[in-house]
Amino acid sequence: MPPICKLLDYGKYRFQEQKKQAEARKKQKVVEVKEIKLRPMIDDHDYQVKMRSMERFFEEGDKVKVTLRFRGREMAHQELGTRLLNRVKDDTTRMAKIESEPRMEGRQMVMILTPR
DSSP: OOOSOOOOOHHHHHHHHHHHHHHHHHHOOOOOEEEEEEOTTOOHHHHHHHHHHHHHHHHTTOEEEEEEEOOGGGGGGHHHHHHHHHHHHHHHTTTEEEEEEEEEETTEEEEEEEEO
């Protein structure tokens, strides 16, 4: 005849459950959204520096929000911003995919990338 009920030490059971949950929490990674701020007329070297930090963020498994801020008369030349964000897109294709395409939010263009 199979056992009908099993007696157990509830305190011990709760302790083991807590241990399991703590272990599960230890293993999970919180994905952060890091922000990289750019300007339309960014210099080549400055751009390379920003790309290196973006690469580091992707290696750590974080999402990157690329914010391109326009000031004053730069608003009249939004194609420069679009060109710059397309360059960012091309340079990050091997390590990231696009979560949201570049879009205008007031005076800034925003694009979100996630690691592959």
